[in-house]
Amino acid sequence: MSVGFKAVHWNREKLIYDAILFAGVVLFITAFVGISYWIEPPKDLPAAIDVRIRAFGTCAFVMLTVILSIGPLARLNPWFRTILYNRRHFGVLTFAVALLHAWFMIEWYDAQGTLPNLLVELTTWSDYGKFIGFPFKVLGAIALLLLFLLAATSHDFWLAFLSPPIWKWLHMSLYAAYGLVVMHVALGIMQYDRNPLIPLLLATCFSTVAALHFVAGWRERSTDRARGSDGWIAVGAPGAIPDQGAVVVSASGGERIAVFRDGTEIGALSNVCAHQNGPIGEGRIVDGCVTCPWHGWQYRLSNGCAPPPFNEKLATYPVRVRNGIVEVSPHALPPGTPASIQASVG
Amino acid sequence: MKRSHRRVHRLFWPVLALLVGTGLALALIMRAPPPAPPTVVEGQR
Numbered sequence: 001m002s003v004g005f006k007a008v009h010w011n012r013e014k015l016i017y018d019a020i021l022f023a024g025v026v027l028f029i030t031a032f033v034g035i036s037y038w039i040e041p042p043k044d045l046p047a048a049i050d051v052r053i054r055a056f057g058t059c060a061f062v063m064l065t066v067i068l069s070i071g072p073l074a075r076l077n078p079w080f081r082t083i084l085y086n087r088r089h090f091g092v093l094t095f096a097v098a099l100l101h102a103w104f105m106i107e108w109y110d111a112q113g114t115l116p117n118l119l120v121e122l123t124t125w126s127d128y129g130k131f132i133g134f135p136f137k138v139l140g141a142i143a144l145l146l147l148f149l150l151a152a153t154s155h156d157f158w159l160a161f162l163s164p165p166i167w168k169w170l171h172m173s174l175y176a177a178y179g180l181v182v183m184h185v186a187l188g189i190m191q192y193d194r195n196p197l198i199p200l201l202l203a204t205c206f207s208t209v210a211a212l213h214f215v216a217g218w219r220e221r222s223t224d225r226a227r228g229s230d231g232w233i234a235v236g237a238p239g240a241i242p243d244q245g246a247v248v249v250s251a252s253g254g255e256r257i258a259v260f261r262d263g264t265e266i267g268a269l270s271n272v273c274a275h276q277n278g279p280i281g282e283g284r285i286v287d288g289c290v291t292c293p294w295h296g297w298q299y300r301l302s303n304g305c306a307p308p309p310f311n312e313k314l315a316t317y318p319v320r321v322r323n324g325i326v327e328v329s330p331h332a333l334p335p336g337t338p339a340s341i342q343a344s345v346g
Numbered sequence: 347m348k349r350s351h352r353r354v355h356r357l358f359w360p361v362l363a364l365l366v367g368t369g370l371a372l373a374l375i376m377r378a379p380p381p382a383p384p385t386v387v388e389g390q391r
Contacts, residue, residue, distance in 0.1 A: 172358070
């Protein structure tokens with residue numbers, strides 16, 4: 001949080017997460033190479049490098065698919081929030097795997113002494129006007145560049161330096177990178193390798209990501225439409241708010257408000273975390289503090305202030321109980337203003 | 347995620363998905379047919 005920057009804020013959960021992630025990548029690549037060698041042992045060095053290119057390329061594509069699926073999955077089912085946490089390490093590892101894929105491709109040309117052919121491929125300008133025959137490696141190179149930018153700026157230093165809105169926009173380019181990778185495969189290996197698994201994997205992964213985003217977005221439309229007028233917004237009975245959890249409502253301006261309950265204390269905070277605009281309302285109260293599900297940033301329910309020595313503050317909203325129903329004002333108070341109340345939970 | 351982000355996200359995603367989906371379908375349709383298996387004719391070398 002705000003006390004100072006460290007390269008990585010390691011904790012037990014992150015170590016376990018990274019260990020599982022790394023083991024998964026090693027297992028995938030080992031299995032891919034093993035099965036490929038078993039089906040058709042490579043005849044020479046370029047053929048052996050080709051297997052590595054495919055293994056690392058497929059692994060990076062599957063990892064990108066998983067990364068883009070985690071967000072909507074976490075909105076559809078709270079269980080997936082455990083994977084959401086520390087997603088940035090997943091992204092950095094994906095860049096490393098994609099970089100190795102590109103490195104083996106250069107090695108493949110080098111092993112045959114045809115490295116200049118790569119340059120010819122990329123600078124045959126007439127091919128850029130074609131659809132089938134388009135220099136697909138360029139699409140992969142642009143995607144790799146985007147992944148590098150995202151990995152290099154994933155640290156909190158860059159978040160603070162660029163400001164959260166710009167950082168968020170930059171990191172939305174992951175979607176463009178994914179689109180480029182899909183077309184890199186579709187116009188590349190899918191054109192000259194007739195293995196039906198290639199289009200099948202490509203279409204399945206792409207459809208899964210698209211469908212998950214569509215379903216999650218569709219379900220959230222109801223939250224945004226259920227806006228109050230200028231008056232207070234009804235949340236429900238105190239008991240309807242999960243203990244140490246939240247109900248998210250939408251203010252008249254469309255910004256979301258997370259109404260938390262901690263025993264008999266009820267308070268409302270902005271649903272946007274001060275760190276990376278994470279969805280506070282999908283988090284829980286841990287050690288007496290509202291905890292963001294993305295990276296564990298914490299705030300006091302009573303006033304939206306991070307506990308010492310941190311100094312981040314969230315906007316709070318007035319809450320009241322009328323006729324047994326918790327209501328929240330759509331008008332935000334200045335960040336750090338005490339606004340929680342005590343209510344009996346029937 | 348702020349409302350402005352969500353709005354752009356909801357517009358951006360379907361457009362990108364449609365573009366990439368169309369590109370993927372075209373790439374699949376326009377694939378060159380598989381090469382015919384070599385036929386060996388008796389007595390011909």
